[in-house]
Amino acid sequence: MLGPQVLAVSRRFGLLALAALAASPALAQLRIDIAGVGGSRIPVAIVDFRDESRSPQPIAAIIRADLERxxxxxxxxxxxxxxxxxxPAFVDWRAKQADALVAGSVSxxxxxxLDIRFKLWDVVKGAEVIGQAQAVLPDDARLAAHRIADVIYEKLTGEKGVFATRMAYVTKAGRRYSLVIADADGEGAKVALASPEPIISPAWAPNGRELAYVSFESGKATVRIQDVQTGGRRVLADFKGTNSAPAWSPDGSQLALSLSRDGGTQLFVINRDGSGLRRLTQSSAIDTEACYAPDGSxxxxxxxxxxxPQIYRMPASGGAAERVTFNGNYNIxxxxxxxxxxxxxxxxxxxxFRLSVMDLGTGQSQQISxxxxDESPAFSPNGKLIVYASRAGGKEVLMTTTLDGKIKTPLLVTLVEVREPTWGPFTRQ
Known part of the structure; x- marks a missing residue:
């Protein structure tokens, strides 16, 4: 049986998989393709922006894709x-069954x-909701479109949008591993780190400025922290044995880790500056893949x-653990x-291996894939979407899904291994 210790270094990028992965060409630009049917969705018309050709990015199309996804x-x-x-002739737009209308311009x-302006109207009421303008460098046109989509989403749903947030994930092309940072739609991908050795388990810091991950560049698994703006890196954990599976506390002051320094793999906590290492679990089992509850408790x-392998929970300070998953004999x-x-x-x-969700109040689970x-699920910062890695049509893809599984969006990739996505926080630095 494949155990949690192997899973801590990624089910597909782990030690068992390294020799089997075939060479792949470079990462293709990610695209959006929505499948599935939703329940009640807000009908919105987004008109191509006037003089949009002055922008290097299709502003209206990006907004449409964000909202649909x-x-x-x-x-x-x-x-x-x-x-x-x-x-706007609201009567005509009502006849088209639009509840909301968006139009804008680029100069x-x-x-x-670029001066990018837009206005959102409530078609049903025949009234303006909001209008905004932003001046951005041409290279930031896509980000500007995501920010507009966030404003529209929040005004029409009452929830914060996540379109201007970022994701990080790992790719393997040939013998080259890359830590990639991209927009929440998978576009605008940039390599933060490239290595001939595996890079696994990326985790965003709550400040949106740092990523923790596991690197094998020194010949063993060590945990490092990288500033995503400057590229500066530092070693957080390089203890005897394996150092793996970093998870930030909600306040960013410390990280939970899986370490085998004392023999078997156990959970430890360490301050973000590398001080204060403390063991959390005292079992004879393999304990790994930690994640914090949002309140840090x-x-x-x-x-x-x-x-x-099953999922358990315990106080963040350590102590007695209680089992959370009971359906099936393998939950990770x-x-x-x-x-x-x-x-x-x-x-x-x-x-x-399939993505599932559990209502933690009732303990009821639902398979949504x-x-x-499937592997490595992570929630969007507003909790409305989940990103995970999977296979579709014989290709390796990142997927986003609504929590009910009705709207799934594959972020398509051609012939390259793509794994371990993690969704960044609202803060973007």
């Missing part, structure tokens, strides 16, 4: 030319920046203390929603 919206035909200065300022983790990779109510995890069903090779 959220599972909260559906697009209405919007071929009519409008801008934020227009007086170039004398200093080379508990730690969820995977252990085989019951004979097979817990991730807790920002409101603390839901846990996403991977369950082996037959021979398939019908794939056979």
């Amino acid at each position: 959220s599972g909260q919206f559906r697009s209405i035909d919007s071929s009519e030319p409008l801008s934020e200065l227009s007086a 170039r300022l004398a200093d080379g920046r 508990k730690i969820y983790f995977v252990s085989d203390r019951g004979g097979g 990779s817990p991730s807790i929603s920002p409101d603390g109510r839901t846990m996403a995890y991977i369950s082996r069903i037959g021979g398939a 019908d794939a056979s090779d």
